[in-house]
Amino acid sequence: MNSVMTLLKSHRSIRKFTEKPLAVGMLEQLVSAAQGASSSNHVQAYSIIRVTDPENRAKLMALSGDQVYIQQAAEFLVFCADMKRNTEAAARTGIEPTMGMTEQLLVSTIDTALVAQNLTIAAESEGLGVVYIGGVRNNPEAISELLRLPEHVYPVFGMCLGYPDQDPDVKPRLPLATVLKQDYYDAQHDPVLIEQYDSEMERYYQARTGGNKSSNWSQSMAPMFSGKLRPHMRDFLISQGFEMK
Amino acid sequence: MNSVMTLLKSHRSIRKFTEKPLAVGMLEQLVSAAQGASSSNHVQAYSIIRVTDPENRAKLMALSGDQVYIQQAAEFLVFCADMKRNTEAAARTGIEPTMGMTEQLLVSTIDTALVAQNLTIAAESEGLGVVYIGGVRNNPEAISELLRLPEHVYPVFGMCLGYPDQDPDVKPRLPLATVLKQDYYDAQHDPVLIEQYDSEMERYYQARTGGNKSSNWSQSMAPMFSGKLRPHMRDFLISQGFEMK
Incomplete structure (x- = not known):
């Protein structure tokens, strides 16, 4: 490399x-x-x-x-x-x-x-x-x-x-096989790989926080999909002339 | 550098x-x-x-x-x-x-x-x-x-x-002062700088095409703002679950 x-x-x-x-x-x-x-x-x-x-x-x-x-x-x-x-x-x-x-x-x-x-x-x-x-x-x-x-x-x-x-x-990144796919979007093996990644991220968070943070990648995704994320963005963009027509 | x-x-x-x-x-x-x-x-x-x-x-x-x-x-x-x-x-x-x-x-x-x-x-x-x-x-x-x-x-x-x-x-890039602004968006000097840039791009296109292409940066912007650019994108994104709410 x-x-x-x-x-x-x-x-x-x-x-x-x-x-x-x-x-x-x-x-x-x-x-x-x-x-x-x-x-x-x-x-x-x-x-x-x-x-x-x-x-x-x-x-x-x-x-x-x-x-x-x-x-x-x-x-x-x-x-x-x-x-x-x-x-x-x-x-x-x-x-x-x-x-x-x-x-x-x-x-x-x-x-x-x-x-x-x-x-x-x-x-x-x-x-x-x-x-x-x-x-x-x-x-x-x-x-x-x-x-x-x-x-x-x-x-x-x-x-x-x-x-x-x-x-x-x-920070550990997602397993390569989950983000690089050949010819088609095939997510067949993603669940197993992401489970492994979740364990890896949990170890990372625990080591970084001296054991205080027990979370994994999947759990840390919830905030971005709970309720409405930055719901003002649509109207704001329109007000700046980005109408999304 | x-x-x-x-x-x-x-x-x-x-x-x-x-x-x-x-x-x-x-x-x-x-x-x-x-x-x-x-x-x-x-x-x-x-x-x-x-x-x-x-x-x-x-x-x-x-x-x-x-x-x-x-x-x-x-x-x-x-x-x-x-x-x-x-x-x-x-x-x-x-x-x-x-x-x-x-x-x-x-x-x-x-x-x-x-x-x-x-x-x-x-x-x-x-x-x-x-x-x-x-x-x-x-x-x-x-x-x-x-x-x-x-x-x-x-x-x-x-x-x-x-x-x-x-x-x-x-390819020559826009003059630094047009893309890097201090504290506020101040475009006061942009017209003069972009005129200079247009001349630079015209020379670049002429040299690259052996004199066949006589255009400048400003002129080359028209296609992206003439008529509707990829008007299907909005409906397509919605169909893929990106609703732009």
Whole structure:
């Protein structure tokens, strides 16, 4: 296995950072490398807001689930799906741009994720640590207002970035055979494999919490499917011009 | 700039491949490295279908915009957003899982993209080339049937993978200042920067086509906003259990 693959496999979210800032110009270098990601028809439908204002950091923390590292990390970035530039470019060609198709929501969301993952790899290759913050979707309207996001732009996730002040273990991933399937979606062997994985995750949680957390992967899935998850997202996306037509 | 960042910046889509197959076990290594990607609450909501059956490759090519490399590449993968495993896991805890929230569409789509980008980096670090195939969303229903995708699984994009038999130039990316903004979404300087970028892209297209293609970035945006883009996606996603509630 080459060193890049070793790097990819060593990822774990970092939630405690030293006070060391990024060197001047480093973030720009990371974003520039991240821009190398593929993009659907070269639309590059993303923007990244680097939040430096301490008051806004505090507000973002409060709006995104009170995760203290949002305030403490050297950098906090908000990754936005951005179709504003593209619709404006299309309009310049003389057409009346159609926006709000489900497809456009997918394209811009995927573009944003590809760039963010490239940025993650670039950052980790420099010894930095990151954690994605899905919590920016807790209050996307207030956050959009704070960051002055215009129509056709929405915050997909945040990212804390800085030098790690912790060294957590890598979390075990799903067994390869459950996520890589040949020719057809065949889940015949998944129940047995996931049972084994549940035991592995239970051991992992127990070791990490000194025996305090007794849970497994299957059990930890319940919250995302209990009740309605972020039920405001549909109306919020519509209000930002992503109608899902 | 370190070697990983150089790798990220050197990405270009490869659409012509040699006949050399991947070494035995290589794809599994790449997927395993890709699994290192972050995942929202560790849901790991993706599955990858490796299509080896030549007849199905031919059908997928026809269904995805007739791009010949879908048939010619050493490997063709279909990346699927997959909430099936997760809803079933949640059900095992005794709850009646809620599915079909817009948030769940976003989470699974993002998870899939993060893993795909990791796989891209892993592949390129081994000298392989890739191209994403958004065209699998041209006929997602027929493709889902062909790959026997169950409810709560949908094909997000495909990916051709193999050893490059071409060496295209890296396409210029949007100016950094248009995609990285400080504290607020401020697009004040974007028009001037995008005009410069349009000139750069025009020179790039002319050089690449021996003067035959005279277009720029803004002009190339029109197709995605003319008429309705993949208008079937909404109904298709609903039919797969992604209701966008």
